Amino acid sequence: MKYLKPWWSDGGGLLHLTILLSLAELHLDLDLDLYLLLPPPTRLWDELLLASGPTSSAYALSPFPASGVWGRADQLHPKGRELDPAAESAGRLLREVRALGVPFIPRTRVDAWLVHSVAAGDADGAHGLLGAAAAASAGGVGASVDDSSQAAPGDGGDPRAAASSPLDAGEEEKAPAEPTAQVLDAAARQENEVLGERHQEVGHSSQNEENEQRVSAQEQKLQHKNEDAREAADKPDREAEKTTESRNERSLNGTDTAFSLEDLFQLLSSQPENSLEGLLLGDTPPVSINDGMNSTYNVNFSQAISHDVNLHEAMLLCPDNTFRRDPVARTSQPPQEPFLHLNSHTNSEQTLPGTNWTGFLPLVGNQIHLTSEDLLHDLDINIFDEISLMSLATEEGFDPMEVPQLFQEPDSDSGLSLNSSHNSTSVTKSNSSHSMCGGATGSSSDLESLSHHDLEGAVGGYYPEPNKLCHVDHRSDSGFHGDLAFQHLFHNHTYHLQPSGIESTSNSFSRYGKSQKIRGRCLNDTDRNLSRDERRAKALHIPFSVDEIVGMPVESFNNMLSRHYLTDLQMSLIRDIRRRGKNKVAAQNCRKRKLDIILNLEDDVCNLQAKKEILKRERAQYNKAINILKQKLHNLYRDIFSRLRDDEGRPVNPNQYTLQCSQDGSVLIVPKELMTPGHRKENQKGKTK
DNA sequence: CGAGCGTGTCATGCT
DNA sequence: CTAGCATGACACGCT
Structure with missing residues (x-):
């Protein structure tokens, strides 16, 4: 397995800048990367890549690094394999970044994760790096990542960091990201702070009230997200979407300076002696850029370019109202023409992004010295495929x-x-x-x-x-x-x-x-x-x-x-x-x-049936008791007649006589033939009494 | 293939 | 008058 070379090694900075230029031409916020300030740290990146060791899996370099972090997707991923060597190397890298005196301001979650991973891999350097980050961010720009640094080593990181790497999905399936709640808390807090900063910027800008309302709503969302950060650890999708929203919001505010492509190209072409390395070294004096709209920007690349950019997220901002333009102009995509012109010789072997990135990037082992045009050619064909596709897709x-x-x-x-x-x-x-x-x-x-x-x-x-x-x-x-x-x-x-x-x-x-x-x-x-x-x-x-x-x-x-x-x-x-x-x-x-009514009616039917059964049983019991009483009465009757004697001392025939109870309680023996039906009835009543 | 069921939708009447 | 609710009826898709 060969190692892929970072984009900007041997002039890869120009490549990166090219992406940024394309962003600028798309009138997106030019959110340049920290590493643009640095000389191409080929050695560092080689160390970083070599430290991780070869793997047989896909070797994915993030095509649109969210924070200037290039590397294998599984290295970027907090749960990726061989994280510790990568983190170690990243730690060395960051320490050298510190040595150069360039502030490393974690603005994205990938940044935060990088710092965290360094902290995780190097306990000694954790607070140092983070302290450096905090110190560099004095002035309130940076976001605190202390919490993320305190997360368990080898753990933590943000699912969105993985989301920024296209080929990471497969790795994530093998080792699903389980970011700790602390990291999520820190990330959410970080984004909250950035948002708050943005909110202030919005307040100073001339944006309308809706912008403020949206930012407030977004703040509420983020606060809510902050509260639910622990619960959201298993919902990377929603988190990723919220990130997109927040990034969109960030760009919507439009406070970041947008450069035009032509301006930057003029800048580059007018200072060939500086070369990109000089530019990247940060010793370039401030340069005036006229944006063509009667405003001139004094750009000090060593200071102004300190943000990171996620090209993909930026692409999604194409329909941004801040940079809204004539739809016809947008659909015709004239801004890409300069680049397309540069790359009029199309590469038939270009690979679709996401299909095979190894065909997209030069290999480290080849160590081919590429000219800027070559690099632009290699990059632009693919990048502008992406750009065109994404711009079309968003529309x-x-x-x-x-x-x-x-x-x-x-x-x-x-x-x-x-x-x-x-x-x-x-x-x-x-x-x-x-x-x-x-x-x-x-x-x-x-x-x-x-x-x-x-x-x-x-x-x-x-x-x-x-x-x-x-x-x-x-x-x-x-x-x-x-x-x-x-x-x-x-x-x-x-x-x-x-x-x-x-x-x-x-x-x-x-x-x-x-x-x-x-x-x-x-x-x-x-x-x-x-x-x-x-x-x-x-x-x-x-x-x-x-x-x-x-x-x-x-x-x-x-x-x-x-x-x-x-x-x-x-x-x-x-x-x-x-x-x-x-x-x-x-x-x-x-x-x-209706269903409840039916169910209630069914219940009523059951209850009534039960009641009916109970009544049936009661009736049977009463009938049984009545029969017992009848039997007792019959026995008593027979017993009485067996003891009765007439005047001559003969037994009284019960078939010819009957007993009749009078009102005063006396009992009379009456012949049955003397009993009229009415009397018989009364007599029967009296008997029952 | 038809019956039963769940669901969405419309029309209608009522509040 | 409008909005909403309740409900019968119908259509559709699925099992």
């Missing part, structure tokens, strides 16, 4: 062809006749991905101009859809479902079912997911799991979730509608969704009630 959430088809459905659920042309199943396996994800390239509906923040958390929002992302998003594909909280199944028999929509939808999801698998083959996996209303809402880019629409009180609902500009179609659909959702809940309640 694929809306397919204009989907709308009429969705609304052509009959009212019943049978109307799913979506014949969308994109085939998601082939996306993940075929290399000719351009045509696959490009189905929605030209979609420039006005609905698309809905701001991204409005779509956050919405049904049709820009959730990363695994298949749509063309193998780029390797976060857990269950994150979406997790966020929809479909795991909340309430089987209580109360009729106050505020979240019953969740219950019902979850039931219907599991139920209709199967049927839609048949009818909606053209839909991707996520769409397949959506209900009809959710697909409609997604198609119309309705910025609310179905649960919100249905479960919200009418006042809040009307306020919510009034706060957003919605077309008549959207309003109509929203009200229909609400009506149907309410009625669905009502129908469920009605059926439950």
Whole structure:
């Protein structure tokens, strides 16, 4: 097994910068990496890689390092194999980083994990490194990772760190990540602090109030997440999604400086003597960059470039309203033209990201000295495949062809006749991905101009859809479902079912997911799991979730509608969704009630049958007692007549005489022929007395 | 293949 | 009048 060389060794910094330039050209926040400040530490990286030893498994270098940490996926993963040597080497690396006097500010969870892993692997260096990090972050920028450092060695780390590495999924299956609650706490706290910082920035910026509200909501989310961090240890999917949201939010604030591609290229080309190494060494003086919009940035690369970037996450921010641009311009993707022009000679052997990264990166053992152009060529072909695919994928959430088809459905659920042309199943396996994800390239509906923040958390929002992302998003594909909280199944028999929509939808999801698998083959996996209303809402880019629409009180609902500009179609659909959702809940309640009534009636029947049995038994007992009394009376009668004698001393025949009790209690012997029926009756009454 | 069941949806009446 | 609820009826899919 050969070792892969880090991207930036032998000029890999230029590669990394290229990614950043591509980000800048996409008008994303240029969140440059710490290691850009450093000279290409080939030796260090070789040490790092060699220390881990060869393995037979996939050798995955994270294509879009979230924090400038390159290495094998299983090394990045906290539960990965051979973690300790890697952590040791990482510790040496970080110590050398410290020696260079460059502040290492853990801004992401991968950063935090790296620091933690170093701390875990080197107990001595733990507090030193972290102290250095804390000291470097004096001024409040850095986030405390002390808690993460105190986690058990070999443990800890964030599932999101693993999520940033595409090929890590398989490793994770073998050794599922079990981040400690401390680490999650620390990570959540860290993100909280970063968010708070961002919040302040937002306050100083000219963003509108919605931004602040969203940030507040995000803070609440994060606080809640902080509280539930321990419980969330087994929910990496949701965590990863929250990370994406927070990152999105971070970028939405737009406080990070965005550079244009041309500016940076001019910078590079105008200072060839400096070379990237000089630039990377940090001895480059501040450079003025004109962004073409009458503002000039004084960029000191040794100071300004201190952030890390996750290209994948940044890509997901394409529909960001902060950097919203003309959809036509976006779809035509002119910004990539310079790079595409640079790489007009396409590499036929390029491999799709996520398929085989060994073909993507130069091998360490080869030690080929590549020129910048070569590196750019090697990188850009693949990177811009990614960029184009991801940008297309993020815009694929809306397919204009989907709308009429969705609304052509009959009212019943049978109307799913979506014949969308994109085939998601082939996306993940075929290399000719351009045509696959490009189905929605030209979609420039006005609905698309809905701001991204409005779509956050919405049904049709820009959730990363695994298949749509063309193998780029390797976060857990269950994150979406997790966020929809479909795991909340309430089987209580109360009729106050505020979240019953969740219950019902979850039931219907599991139920209709199967049927839609048949009818909606053209839909991707996520769409397949959506209900009809959710697909409609997604198609119309309705910025609310179905649960919100249905479960919200009418006042809040009307306020919510009034706060957003919605077309008549959207309003109509929203009200229909609400009506149907309410009625669905009502129908469920009605059926439950009916079922309860039936059950109660069955119980009543059982109770009445039991009562009947008891009464039957009582009647039998009474009859038995009556018979006993009759028998006793008969015996008494015979006994009396056996002792009776007439005037002549002869026994009295009981067939000719009868006993009659008078009112005063005296007993008379009366011949039967003298007894009229009425007397006989009275006599019988008297007898019974 | 039909029956039974669960579910969503619509229409309607009532509050 | 509007919104919501309750319920019968129907359609659909699954077992």
